[in-house]
Amino acid sequence: MPELPEVETVCRGLRPALLGKQIARADVNRADLRWPFPDNFASRLCGARVRDIRRRAKYILAELDTHETLIIHLGMSGRVLISGTSPTTMYREHRAAGAHDHVVLHIEGDVRVTYNDPRRFGVMDLVQTRKLNEHRLLKDAGPEPLGNAFNEQYLEAAINGRRSPVKSALLDQQVVAGLGNIYVCESLFRARISPKRLCQNLGSRRISRLIPNIRDVLQEAIEAGGSSLQDFRQVDGELGYFQHNFEVYDREGHPCRRNDCGGTVRRIVQSGRSTFYCATCQR
């Protein structure tokens, strides 16, 4: 579920609840997610104050005043929910502890941040802030697709000579950081590029079309609060709305939405993942 727009939505929701606030207690309810939690995880969080919250690729980075940064990845099914009982907060009331609530941060002022992840493909780690960029999960990440470094010259060089389909290349987090299956499908549709086209046959015109279409679809999804499939929620429990704007994702057999195209959305499998596209207008 969580690709760049969903992670960005979570970050934006966490900021008002956490910035400048102290973590009074951390309940860590199991030993691991995808990997073990770091040593003394709960005690290192306890008493820390949150100085900054930002996103890099699909990672949430919470910088603490203890010179450490909490790294959170939502995997496929990770969710973050904020609750509170204080009348000064706008969050829904605390719920009973649920299945798969693996970590609960108790924030000063009776606010809770709950991390829930049924499949446990998520990750949490705590590292020295000054070494953040050397972290194994972050050091090889490609440029942010919404940043200036992600431009035509960069992308052309990054995928030049690759033999793989463009779909696979765009899913590679070293090529560009933060895209996932949904937004790659949607970007390729907007750019009218077949997901099966090999990188080496893209040509500069298609590459230049790709850049603004990737940016636009991500920006629009962020503004819609992300996409809610299954039960992805924003941190306050609200749904995201961008799923209503999908043009190909999960629309197998439906008519292509491009004016006068007349094609039908197809589903194929590429490197084990579903790809949705219109073979009539994507070339």
Next chain:
DNA sequence: ACACGACCCTGTTCGC
């Protein structure tokens, strides 16, 4: 170096 499949784990949906 690159590209692909298997794998991690649980929940939901679909076909019989």
Next chain:
DNA sequence: TGCGAACAGGGTCGTG
């Protein structure tokens, strides 16, 4: 209604 197979937005690892 029950049951197994297929599938799901993530990434890593080993293999050829």
